[in-house]
Amino acid sequence: MSEGLRERKKRQTRQRISGVAIDLFVAHGFDNVTIAEVAVAAEVSVNTVYNYFQVKEDLVLPPEEASPRRLAEIVRERRVGQSATDAVLERLRQEVRGRERRLGLSEGFGRVLEMMQAAPTLTARLERLAHExxxxxxxxLAAETGAAPGDPLPRAVAWQLGSLHTMVLSEIGRRTAAGDRPGVIAGDVLELIDAAAELMGERLLGYAVREE
Incomplete structure (x- = not known):
């Protein structure tokens, strides 16, 4: 279904507010900029900002990009015959090749990363998000495989895949902070993902194959 005019305008407004906010946060520090100042710079009301972003942290980490259901949704959307692990590996490779913003592979992300690392509420949110x-x-995984209550396997697999996701983000962050270019980082991270996949056993690689 194509995006309607109203939906497109809402998306554009949301992106503009977020973009303005991030520029202000980078220039002055996350904790030093108020929602009111974001509203003035974006030429909207404070209420409009809150209509799009429930809390200040959402301006930097929008729920649609930094969702606790991210990995679960990747698994839910996998094709028939594909395992949970393969779905996550495939998506990460796609996003790295596409240098997607959600991974921090866009130009200029280095300054954004510095701003985020200097804001305790943002770093705490990222840590909480990883666990969620x-x-x-x-x-x-437990629901799909019909695992018995207390079966540790779904959680063990989830930790493996969650750790892989965290490793990718951490490597991108480390290399970005070092000043490396997104294209160079992307190539090296793809090699890192391949190396991690080679270390995975058959049981993990073949876990939770979608049957229908």
Whole structure:
């Protein structure tokens, strides 16, 4: 279904507010900029900002890009005959090749990363998000495989895949902070993903194959 005019305008407004906010946060520090100042710079009301972003942290980490259901949704959307692990590996490779913003592979992300690392509420949110992703994925895997209550396997697999996701983001962040270009980082991270996949056993690689 194509995007309607109203939906497109809402998306554009949301992106503009977020973009303005991030520029302000990078220039002055996340904790030093108020929602009111974001509203003035974006030429909207404070209420409009809150209509699009429930809390200040959402301006930097929008829920649709930094969702605790991210890994679970990747698994849910996998094709018939594909395992949960292969689905996550495939998506990460696609996003790295596409240098997607959600991974921090866009130009200029280095300054954004510095801003985020200097804001305790943002770093705490990222840490909490990583744990929530694993919990959501474990629940998804347990439901799909019909695992008995207390079966540790779904959570063990979820931790493996969550750790892989964290490793990719951490490597991108480390290399970005070092000043490396997105294209160079992307190539090296693809090799890192391949290396991690080679270390995975058959049981992990073949876990939770979608049957229908």
């Amino acid at each position: 992703m694993i919990a959501e994925l474990a629940d998804r």
